[in-house]
Amino acid sequence: MTLHPRRRGFFRQWPTALWLAVVWTLLWGDLTVGNVLAGVVVGFVVTYAFPLPAIGFRVRVRPWPFLVLAGYFLSELTVASFQVAGQALNPRFTPRGAVIGVKLRNPADLYLTITAELSSLVPGSLVIEAHRLTGMLYLHVLDLEAHGGADKVRQHTLDLEARVLRAMASDDELARAGLARHPRQEASA
Incomplete structure (x- = not known):
């Protein structure tokens, strides 16, 4: 006897209910x-009435690249905080902001x-729009000159995405994005 897909999903979501x-x-x-019994009842009713969709992929967190991402x-965050604070305290500073589009890998x-x-989260830049179908991020940059221009902002965002992918993506996703997981793979590619 097999369970109906909705009931099967309900039983998979018991951690959410708890x-x-x-x-x-x-x-x-x-x-x-x-209160605890009411919470359990409410939790199971909510997860049954509004089930969460299944995530279609698995994340594999790699410790060293994750630490590199966190350190970066x-x-x-520290450098940008001091830069934005200095700009805010400078009465002669006139920011020349811009919106930059970046196509992610x-x-x-x-x-x-x-x-x-x-x-x-880094001061001085803010994502104002994200298109999930095209993989485009639109960032507002506080001062384009301080960031080194539009191309530098794009490259900086792509470097950040590369760190995220190396920390969490599967080997297949890394290969599709054009990022080799090991330096040996980069040399052979």
Whole structure:
């Protein structure tokens, strides 16, 4: 006997239902049996009425490239914070902003979202639009001259995407994006 696909999905989403029960209990601020049971009921009703779609791919986090990505992001965040603070405190500074379009190598939702979020979190740039079908990100840059021009902004965003892909993408996705996983593979390509 096999389960209906909707019921099968419901049983796969039990961690989400339990997480919703925990959130329900925390929102009420009182740990009682009634609140916990109500949270469990609400969690299972919500996950049954509004099931989450399945993610069509697996993420493989590679520890070293992930640490490189995190270190790169933290250094960019620190440097850009000081640059934007200096620009904000300079009364003679007149920013010359621009909107730059960047076509990403891999338009998958996860990588597009992570690249967009990391770009937006760094002061001085903000993703104003993302097209998931075409893989285009449109970034507003506070001062185009300080970033080195439009081509430099595009290359910087593509480098960030490459770090994200190396940290999380499968070998097949890396190959399709034109990024070899190991230096030996780059030399042979």
